[in-house]
Amino acid sequence: MSIEEFIISVFCLVDDELAKILQGQKLRLRGPAPGLKDSEVITMEIVGEFLEKDSDKAIWEYFKRHWLHFFPKIPDRANFVRQAANLHAIKHLLQEHLATHLGVFGDDLHIVDGLPIPVCKFARAHFSKIFQSEATYGYCASKKERYYGFKGHILINSIGVITTATFAAANIDERDMCHELTEKIQGILLGDKGYIRLELKNKLAERGLRLETPLRNNMQEKRSKKFINWMMSKRRLIETIIGQLTERFHIQKVRARDMWHFFSRFWRKLLAHTTCVVLSLTSGHEPLQFERLINS
Numbered sequence: 001m002s003i004e005e006f007i008i009s010v011f012c013l014v015d016d017e018l019a020k021i022l023q024g025q026k027l028r029l030r031g032p033a034p035g036l037k038d039s040e041v042i043t044m045e046i047v048g049e050f051l052e053k054d055s056d057k058a059i060w061e062y063f064k065r066h067w068l069h070f071f072p073k074i075p076d077r078a079n080f081v082r083q084a085a086n087l088h089a090i091k092h093l094l095q096e097h098l099a100t101h102l103g104v105f106g107d108d109l110h111i112v113d114g115l116p117i118p119v120c121k122f123a124r125a126h127f128s129k130i131f132q133s134e135a136t137y138g139y140c141a142s143k144k145e146r147y148y149g150f151k152g153h154i155l156i157n158s159i160g161v162i163t164t165a166t167f168a169a170a171n172i173d174e175r176d177m178c179h180e181l182t183e184k185i186q187g188i189l190l191g192d193k194g195y196i197r198l199e200l201k202n203k204l205a206e207r208g209l210r211l212e213t214p215l216r217n218n219m220q221e222k223r224s225k226k227f228i229n230w231m232m233s234k235r236r237l238i239e240t241i242i243g244q245l246t247e248r249f250h251i252q253k254v255r256a257r258d259m260w261h262f263f264s265r266f267w268r269k270l271l272a273h274t275t276c277v278v279l280s281l282t283s284g285h286e287p288l289q290f291e292r293l294i295n296s
Helices: 003-022 038-050 056-066 077-086 088-101 174-181 198-206 225-247 259-282
Strands: 109-118 136-140 145-157 162-169 187-190 209-212
Touching: 003 038, 003 088, 003 259, 038 056, 038 077, 038 088, 038 259, 056 077, 077 259, 088 162, 088 259, 109 174, 109 225, 145 174, 145 225, 162 174, 162 259, 174 198, 187 225, 198 209, 225 259
Parallel strands: 109 187, 187 209
Antiparallel strands: 109 145, 136 145, 145 162
């Protein structure tokens, strides 16, 4: 599809699904309604993220310069950013709503992993005042380096749809976040070695969730080689998702100075990813072939 068709498709999807969520309720109980519809703001954010325009300023400038005939009531930049940030909970609900309709909670296979979200360069961390009371020091095992910031926790289903996600201070153990992520699922949960904990495995089993991870070198492997190969093959899917979130949607770049804006940016990236999955499937493509959504 062309970029015009893509924008229209995103708007129609967002506008329809938002109406289903609100069911006639108003988001604002007082004051005048903004000139730009909330579904238009979210559409601009999703399209901007897809086009790798990571900052609020870049998204606002792009639509102001090229698509004012589609969005004639675009406000000044400050009001656009404020309206977008105020919709952080709605973006969360929309992502969960789309994921639910894609059948994520009925899937019997899920994969979990985390990714570092540094808020500044490590050398500047000791005097940085950004998120001073929320961010902490953490360690990224894949990169073998310490960082200062948060850690994102992502749960996906068997085809790569983001089932749910959250983030926490970098020093919080990913195993402690696992219960929050897996409340609504059953079946098999694949994780890396960082999720090895007998207590966690047993508690998840009580809820009908079977945790499977690679074993450490000093642990005895009793599972078949065929199962191990299957597990490692399936786990590569979440590496693809995290790669997309990092490279296209820049989820590891923190361009916010408070939790309000950070939460909004975090969920718009996840919503943008899920929206692209929906449109890919609707167009008859594989769910993660985002490059085929727009004709070059």
